[in-house]
Amino acid sequence: MPEKTVQQPLMRDELLPPSRARRRHLISIADLGRPDIERLLGLARTFATSLDRDVKKLPTLRGRTVVSMFYEPSTRTSTSFELAAKRLSADVMSIRASGSSADKGESLKDTALTLGAYDPDIVVIRHTSIGAPDVVARHVDAHVVNAGDGKRQHPTQALLDLFTIDEEFGGVDGIHVAIVGDVLHSRVARSNIQALVLMGAHVTLVGPPTLIPRGIEALGCEVSHDINAIRDADVVYVLRMQRERMEAGANFVPSLREYTARWGVSAERLTKGQRVMHPGPMNRGVEITPDVADAAESLIQRQVRSGLVVRMAVLYDLVTGGPVSAVAPATIREVA
Amino acid sequence: MALATGSAGLWCKPTEAVDIVVAGARVVDPLEGLDEVLDVTVEGGVITSLEQARAPRPRLLVTPGFVDPHVHLRAPGREDEEDLASGTAAAAAGGYCAILAMPNTDPVVDSAAVLGALIDDAKTNAQIPVGFFASITRDLAGEELSDMVELAECGAVGFTDDGRPVRSAGLMRRALQYSGAAGRSLSLHEEEPTLASGGHMHEGAVSAELGIGGWPSIAESVMVERDVALAQYESRPLHFMHLSAQESVDALRRARELGVEASGEVSPHHLCLTDEAVRSLDTNLKMNPPLGAEADRQALLEGVRDGTIEAIATDHAPHALHEKELPFEEAPFGVTGLETAFSVLYSRLVMTGALGLGVLIERMTSGPARIFGLAPPRIAVGQPANLTLIDVERQWVVGEDGFRSRSANSWLIGEELTGCIVMTIADGRLAYAA
Numbered sequence: 051m052p053e054k055t056v057q058q059p060l061m062r063d064e065l066l067p068p069s070r071a072r073r074r075h076l077i078s079i080a081d082l083g084r085p086d087i088e089r090l091l092g093l094a095r096t097f098a099t100s101l102d103r104d105v106k107k108l109p110t111l112r113g114r115t116v117v118s119m120f121y122e123p124s125t126r127t128s129t130s131f132e133l134a135a136k137r138l139s140a141d142v143m144s145i146r147a148s149g150s151s152a153d154k155g156e157s158l159k160d161t162a163l164t165l166g167a168y169d170p171d172i173v174v175i176r177h178t179s180i181g182a183p184d185v186v187a188r189h190v191d192a193h194v195v196n197a198g199d200g201k202r203q204h205p206t207q208a209l210l211d212l213f214t215i216d217e218e219f220g221g222v223d224g225i226h227v228a229i230v231g232d233v234l235h236s237r238v239a240r241s242n243i244q245a246l247v248l249m250g251a252h253v254t255l256v257g258p259p260t261l262i263p264r265g266i267e268a269l270g271c272e273v274s275h276d277i278n279a280i281r282d283a284d285v286v287y288v289l290r291m292q293r294e295r296m297e298a299g300a301n302f303v304p305s306l307r308e309y310t311a312r313w314g315v316s317a318e319r320l321t322k323g324q325r326v327m328h329p330g331p332m333n334r335g336v337e338i339t340p341d342v343a344d345a346a347e348s349l350i351q352r353q354v355r356s357g358l359v360v361r362m363a364v365l366y367d368l369v370t371g372g373p374v375s376a377v378a379p380a381t382i383r384e385v386a
Numbered sequence: 387m388a389l390a391t392g393s394a395g396l397w398c399k400p401t402e403a404v405d406i407v408v409a410g411a412r413v414v415d416p417l418e419g420l421d422e423v424l425d426v427t428v429e430g431g432v433i434t435s436l437e438q439a440r441a442p443r444p445r446l447l448v449t450p451g452f453v454d455p456h457v458h459l460r461a462p463g464r465e466d467e468e469d470l471a472s473g474t475a476a477a478a479a480g481g482y483c484a485i486l487a488m489p490n491t492d493p494v495v496d497s498a499a500v501l502g503a504l505i506d507d508a509k510t511n512a513q514i515p516v517g518f519f520a521s522i523t524r525d526l527a528g529e530e531l532s533d534m535v536e537l538a539e540c541g542a543v544g545f546t547d548d549g550r551p552v553r554s555a556g557l558m559r560r561a562l563q564y565s566g567a568a569g570r571s572l573s574l575h576e577e578e579p580t581l582a583s584g585g586h587m588h589e590g591a592v593s594a595e596l597g598i599g600g601w602p603s604i605a606e607s608v609m610v611e612r613d614v615a616l617a618q619y620e621s622r623p624l625h626f627m628h629l630s631a632q633e634s635v636d637a638l639r640r641a642r643e644l645g646v647e648a649s650g651e652v653s654p655h656h657l658c659l660t661d662e663a664v665r666s667l668d669t670n671l672k673m674n675p676p677l678g679a680e681a682d683r684q685a686l687l688e689g690v691r692d693g694t695i696e697a698i699a700t701d702h703a704p705h706a707l708h709e710k711e712l713p714f715e716e717a718p719f720g721v722t723g724l725e726t727a728f729s730v731l732y733s734r735l736v737m738t739g740a741l742g743l744g745v746l747i748e749r750m751t752s753g754p755a756r757i758f759g760l761a762p763p764r765i766a767v768g769q770p771a772n773l774t775l776i777d778v779e780r781q782w783v784v785g786e787d788g789f790r791s792r793s794a795n796s797w798l799i800g801e802e803l804t805g806c807i808v809m810t811i812a813d814g815r816l817a818y819a820a
Contacts, residue, residue: 080595157708157711157712158712158713159711177713179712179713179714179715179716180596180597180598180667180713180714180715181667181713181714181715182713184667185711185712185713199713200597200713200715201597201598202596202597202598203597235597236597237597240595240596240597244595263589263593263594263600264589264590264594264600264602265589265590265591265592265593265594265595266591266594266595267591268591268594268595269591269594269595
């Protein structure tokens with residue numbers, strides 16, 4: 051009779067996810083329904099009016115702790131989250147680090163466990179790795195907000211873009227948005243396509259074939275490789291073209307010059323009344339000409355302002371378990 | 387060893403031959419054309435009689451012992467993840483009576499010294515017979531051939547650079563030619579590296595949505611096509627490991643129609659899952675080759691049904707927990723599978739009517755044995771007892787009682803499966819009893 055086991059077997063508790071009270075997170079637009087987005091935008095509108103007051107601080111999250119972990123360089127997203135939390139009177143702790151969890155001495159799991167010891171109410175995380183917010187959500191008993199994970203998602207960017215379009219056009223339904231540039235490497239594009247389609251917008255992706263991922267049409271958008279396809283759009287949404295994608299040998303596009311000449315957004319390629327958006331930071335003279343960036347039709351500065359109120363809405367909504375809206379709050383993603 | 391042919395060997399620690407009567411079981415052996423309720427008597431490790439059962443036990447199924455031609459035992463080098471004792475114990479618990487181990491260890495099995503040490507290890511520690519592949523190229527570097535004739539004489543069952551493709555077509559041709567002198571065939575991991583580069587999952591709508599680097603299915607099939615052409619030119623046999631793409635199944639089917647002596651295997655996960663599962667970002671769904679689209683899964687199933695794919699192989703690939711507990715793109719490829727293969731295929735494919743029980747058993751027993759020149763396990767009087775006993779009604783939760791494997795990176799943790807291995811007799815020895 052052979053031994054039944056050759057070594058001590060792992061216990062079930064170590065293998066199965068721990069059972070814990072479920073927390074609401076904002077990790078992907080794919081986890082939201084239209085009522086969730088409407089609720090968050092409505093809340094953001096309420097906070098927008100508070101920005102016009104002399105004293106801009108609200109006591110709503112007093113005594114709450116927001117930890118913000120940025121593993122990637124960021125100016126607008128990190129400051130926007132930090133200010134949003136402070137406007138709501140939360141205590142904010144910011145951690146900046148570089149590099150992926152794999153090449154660091156400490157794993158993301160261990161960092162998360164360390165932070166968890168401070169009992170944060172909310173963890174805001176930006177990370178180079180897809181799924182990093184999910185890892186944190188598994189190990190920390192806090193609401194997790196994804197501030198950008200690799201090429202996957204940047205849900206608060208999509209929400210602030212919806213807020214901006216809604217404010218400008220009085221609604222998102224039926225608006226035609228052309229998203230131009232490097233969709234393949236863009237978490238902004240992925241989140242925005244999902245959010246815009248969910249809210250009834252018509253989305254066309256425009257860019258070189260090498261930078262439009264195969265199969266992306268399944269999200270309900272159209273694809274064109276001709277820059278003239280932007281002419282029918284109400285909004286031309288320009289993506290940041292990362293210079294490293296255009297280095298010799300990467301072969302996504304033959305050269306910067308070739309890209310700008312074929313897909314750069316310039317005044318001549320726009321039609322009257324079109325609005326231009328960009329998630330920043332811009333490469334002026336590459337994906338967008340400086341005159342377009344600074345023109346009156348540009349909503350780019352408005353996007354930054356929207357970011358603040360939308361992030362206030364997200365933080366508030368997560369902590370309070372849903373506002374006065376009748377919509378069940380549980381539909382924001384739950385991770386056990 | 388009873389399963390061995392030529393000098394290709396299988397090794398196992400010596401234990402006492404078993405005497406047992408398995409009464410009233412449904413006995414299914416496609417090779418023998420057998421599907422009857424019988425009493426099976428084993429004396430001294432040999433099947434001595436098969437008689438009509440007096441008292442049927444409807445839950446009990448007896449099949450020939452399973453043969454897995456694709457297992458990573460991680461020894462030498464990563465004994466924290468698996469070793470011969472734990473890996474063969476896991477195999478026995480999964481109903482296997484023989485397994486073949488991959489050579490991508492540290493050091494690589496590319497010399498008689500490393501192979502000899504493994505064989506000695508197996509003679510002391512293997513719970514069931516185990517055979518060993520040696521590498522096609524030294525240190526899997528894809529540059530120089532390993533000493534194939536010496537390795538074959540020492541007992542290597544075949545050659546493979548599993549985990550990596552043989553990138554150079556010229557070297558692949560030389561390997562095909564020279565392996566003939568060794569009397570062994572090549573088993574190929576097909577992955578065109580420039581197409582697969584940066585890929586962490588199947589390229590398609592799901593990778594587009596998640597933003598995870600896509601790995602196009604043609605990264606596999608263009609290499610299958612290349613090597614079919616080389617094998618045809620050189621009139622040499624070839625085995626394609628862990629096929630995942632529709633295009634590859636089509637290429638293999640065409641090759642066989644042309645008379646090329648090519649065979650293929652597929653893993654349980656590629657038969658049961660698609661890239662949709664990766665949405666969970668569970669790193670236990672990250673494998674090489676990646677999970678394909680539904681059309682790929684259907685093509686693989688059809689390949690198994692029509693015999694284009696002759697073997698089901700687990701590609702059991704243990705990984706340490708802390709290495710899998712990383713974000714998806716940073717985690718290593720590979721999942722375990724020995725302890726769940728039959729149960730998951732039975733639950734998800736046989737019970738749903740997607741695959742016949744006889745076909746499943748054939749592809750897990752005589753199919754793989756034939757490819758590698760091993761004597762197929764048979765349920766017949768006078769044959770050594772290689773038997774798997776299964777309770778086809780018992781339901782169990784994967785991971786609930788731990789694993790016999792030293793690693794727990796199973797894609798089925800927490801899943802309830804129907805059909806449970808209750809006993810394994812390997813080469814006349816009792817290897818496992820629940």
